Amino acid sequence: MTVRVVLADDQPLIRAGLRVLVADTPDLEIVGEAGTGAEAVRLVEDVKPDVVVMDIRMPDMDGIEATRRITTARVLMLTTFDDDEYVYGSLRAGASGFLVKDMALEEILAAIRVVAGGDALIAPRVTRRLIEEFAARPEPASAPRPADGITEREREVLTLVGRGRTNHEIADELFISVATAKAHVARLLTKLDARDRVQLVIIAYEMGLVRPATGGSTT
Secondary structure, eight states: OOOEEEEOOOOHHHHHHHHHHHOOTTEEEHHHHHHHHHHHHHHHHHHHHHHHEEEEEEESOOOOHHHHHHOOSSEEEEEEETTTHHHHHHHHOOOEEEEEEEOHHHHHHHHHHHHHHHHOOSSSSHHHHHHHHHHHOOOOOOOOOTTTTTTTHHHHHHHHHTTTTTTHHHHHTHHHHHHHHHHHHHHHHHHHTOHHHHHHHHHHHHHHOOOOOOOOOOO
């Protein structure tokens, strides 16, 4: 199955580099390019890609707002971890992961495949560090999310997801099979209307199931 990709970046050289690499990759196909966030939103509506590789800083409409408006494709943000405010905004907008612009092109292609396959790009150890910082920042207008509608076991699984655990680690800690852990995560995605595992981490913090760590450990 070929993954259909839209490139959204205001730097033509970035788009050209990816375009050339993807041309030699049989399982990925560039189906459109955009130079602004507004163009990306319109293009996604027209061509229905699987993944959008989205720059954050673009004219007309930035990548965060464009990500918020895109609901039919998974979005990878082009960013650096130095830009924390952009990272947090992207998470809230529904981004499925992050790419650093100085990554090797082959790593970027691998990341696109990961997200297209329904997983989150961010590794668990990065998720813990990033989301702990994210959760420590106040969100004045938001109330804690209710946990109604999920079972006690699902609450346990969500707590572990919030701590950055993989499915294998969840299975080990709860003495269940990996397949059962995956099934619980899938049900949580549906019940909580989350795009992916990154969104579940955010929800776990918003529900108060996991607290930001102090002294370098995860609660």
